[in-house]
Amino acid sequence: MANESSAREHWSGGLGFILAAAGSAIGLGNIWKFPYITGENGGGAFVLVYLLCITVIGVPVMLCEITLGRHTQRNPVGAFRMLNPPVSRLAHLIGLCMVTLGLVLLAFREWGWGVATLGLGLAVFKYGWVLVGGLGVVAGFCILSFYSVVAGWTVGYTWKAMAGQLNFTDIPTAEAAFGAFIVDPWWAIGCHAVFMLLCILIVYRGVRAGIERWSKILMPVLFGILVVLIVRGLTLPGAMAGVQFYLSPDFSKLTTNSILIALGHAFFSLSLGMGAIMTYGSYVGKNQNLFLSTLSIVVLDTLVALMAGLAMFPAVFAKGFNPAVGPGLVFQVLPTVFAHIPFGAFWATIFFILLLVAALTSGISLLEVVTAYFVDERKWTRHRATVVFGIVIFLLGSLCAISVTGWERLPRLHDVLVATFGSVKGSFFDVMDNLASNWMLPLGGLFISLFVGWIWGTKRAVDEIRQGSHNFADVHLISLLAGLKDDPGHNDPRHVITLASLWGIFIRFISPVAVLIAFLNTIGWLDLTKKKSAPPPPPPAIEQAEPAQESVEP
Numbered sequence: 001m002a003n004e005s006s007a008r009e010h011w012s013g014g015l016g017f018i019l020a021a022a023g024s025a026i027g028l029g030n031i032w033k034f035p036y037i038t039g040e041n042g043g044g045a046f047v048l049v050y051l052l053c054i055t056v057i058g059v060p061v062m063l064c065e066i067t068l069g070r071h072t073q074r075n076p077v078g079a080f081r082m083l084n085p086p087v088s089r090l091a092h093l094i095g096l097c098m099v100t101l102g103l104v105l106l107a108f109r110e111w112g113w114g115v116a117t118l119g120l121g122l123a124v125f126k127y128g129w130v131l132v133g134g135l136g137v138v139a140g141f142c143i144l145s146f147y148s149v150v151a152g153w154t155v156g157y158t159w160k161a162m163a164g165q166l167n168f169t170d171i172p173t174a175e176a177a178f179g180a181f182i183v184d185p186w187w188a189i190g191c192h193a194v195f196m197l198l199c200i201l202i203v204y205r206g207v208r209a210g211i212e213r214w215s216k217i218l219m220p221v222l223f224g225i226l227v228v229l230i231v232r233g234l235t236l237p238g239a240m241a242g243v244q245f246y247l248s249p250d251f252s253k254l255t256t257n258s259i260l261i262a263l264g265h266a267f268f269s270l271s272l273g274m275g276a277i278m279t280y281g282s283y284v285g286k287n288q289n290l291f292l293s294t295l296s297i298v299v300l301d302t303l304v305a306l307m308a309g310l311a312m313f314p315a316v317f318a319k320g321f322n323p324a325v326g327p328g329l330v331f332q333v334l335p336t337v338f339a340h341i342p343f344g345a346f347w348a349t350i351f352f353i354l355l356l357v358a359a360l361t362s363g364i365s366l367l368e369v370v371t372a373y374f375v376d377e378r379k380w381t382r383h384r385a386t387v388v389f390g391i392v393i394f395l396l397g398s399l400c401a402i403s404v405t406g407w408e409r410l411p412r413l414h415d416v417l418v419a420t421f422g423s424v425k426g427s428f429f430d431v432m433d434n435l436a437s438n439w440m441l442p443l444g445g446l447f448i449s450l451f452v453g454w455i456w457g458t459k460r461a462v463d464e465i466r467q468g469s470h471n472f473a474d475v476h477l478i479s480l481l482a483g484l485k486d487d488p489g490h491n492d493p494r495h496v497i498t499l500a501s502l503w504g505i506f507i508r509f510i511s512p513v514a515v516l517i518a519f520l521n522t523i524g525w526l527d528l529t530k531k532k533s534a535p536p537p538p539p540p541a542i543e544q545a546e547p548a549q550e551s552v553e554p
């Protein structure tokens with residue numbers, strides 16, 4: 001489709017969409033977070049649980065998002081506005097619960113929370129499901145504001161690696177250098193600005209010439225670098241211990257908490273719950289197979305997450321460092337590991353380029369959600385929307401950048417928040433992260449599956465998916481798996497067990513319940529973790545490195 005302002009741009013084909021969406025999904029979550037949470041939660045056992053979560057929740061919800069996007073050809077707000085029913089009893093019920101909760105909170109003099117909950121409840125009555133789309137756009141602002149700060153660190157570390165400044169002899173030196181780096185406002189804001197500028201430049205060019213073109217260049221680069229790093233790591237003497245640590249299943253380390261971590265991470269890693277994938281889905285043509293695209297994106301995302309661990313742990317073990325350091329793994333342990341390997345500066349440079357590439361293709365998808373909203377709904381030009389909101393997010397992110405470790409630099413904002421909400425956990429950076437990752441994404445995912453399952457209806461969704469994929473809805477699952485879908489005897493139209501029917505059950509029942517349980521647990525209203533996770537883990541065999549910094553965890 002052409003670039004005319006009236007016609008909506010589309011991907012040039014299936015590959016363009018898959019690579020762009022995989023680019024959104026593959027990000028810091030895969031390369032930085034997945035390896036260390038796997039390391040901390042039982043290696044292979046955790047990988048199994050994670051695979052289960054993405055199959056049961058990730059695939060169905062992603063298919064919902066892509067289907068909503070392609071059907072409506074709109075940004076998340078426009079999509080829900082188009083499909084929002086005039087009256088929704090479910091929405092009214094949710095609104096009523098929130099209004100009641102708001103009033104109860106006010107009665108207990110929780111003014112900030114009370115007003116916020118009451119206001120949101122009333123908004124549910126006014127806007128209905130459109131609010132879910134709005135939540136996505138707001139989440140885009142919040143996530144990109146802290147994500148681009150961490151991405152900025154990768155810009156800075158790429159630079160430092162090239163300049164040979166990451167030559168740390170031991171972990172404490174690396175930690176001190178990292179600590180000094182992230183609190184230096186010039187570095188933090190400067191690097192964050194460079195990253196935002198790159199995002200703006202790509203999104204500015206549009207869907208095909210910007211996002212698709214760059215995803216097609218950057219994703220193979222990312223893959224190539226990962227393979228090179230894996231080969232380098234695995235060929236170091238003593239590397240196999242790392243593979244064993246990473247992948248051998250240790251079910252004793254698996255707690256209920258690990259399962260919830262896996263579920264939460266599945267959302268973040270697949271970019272679900274805030275409309276990024278929905279927005280990308282809105283540029284997909286009608287002839288494309290949505291189910292296979294979904295599977296490809298999920299498989300690529302998981303593959304890269306697994307490969308990232310294989311690129312790191314063998315090298316960490318080979319050089320005798322402790323792998324269980326949590327968030328500090330990438331910025332503290334790895335540079336030290338590389339410093340002990342021949343041509344370390346080169347390896348460190350390509351590693352940080354890898355991280356930057358991964359972050360960039362995710363960053364552009366976050367900016368695209370905001371841009372698409374202002375282009376579709378407010379009739380702004382793409383250029384104006386990209387530049388204006390790129391700058392707004394840069395400013396919001398600058399607040400995160402200067403307050404990564406605490407509120408010293410933002411005392412006024414801190415006072416206002418404390419006066420309104422009673423107390424604030426963590427820094428401004430943590431507040432943004434917590435708000436987006438623990439509240440907005442799970443709630444967004446929950447409401448998206450409820451909306452498709454119960455309001456818009458699986459029937460209409462399946463009609464949309466059918467375009468481009470008959471096998472999804474019209475072929476008996478058993479015949480499909482057996483390769484007999486074209487056999488006349490197996491083509492009885494009364495067949496009911498199809499991929500579509502399975503998906504419908506997941507979307508209506510399993511995904512919402514699982515997400516709700518995980519959400520209630522994260523916000524502390526349901527504590528499933530106490531009994532099982534009570535015994536402290538045995539001390540690791542290798543010398544324990546410094547505890548990881550809480551505040552660097554998006």
Ligand code: PHE
Pocket residue numbers: 024025026027028029030143268269270271272274276362363365366
């Ligand atoms: N999926 C990205 C990652 O793994 C983060 C992201 C979340 C991107 C939500 C877009 C939307 O790093």
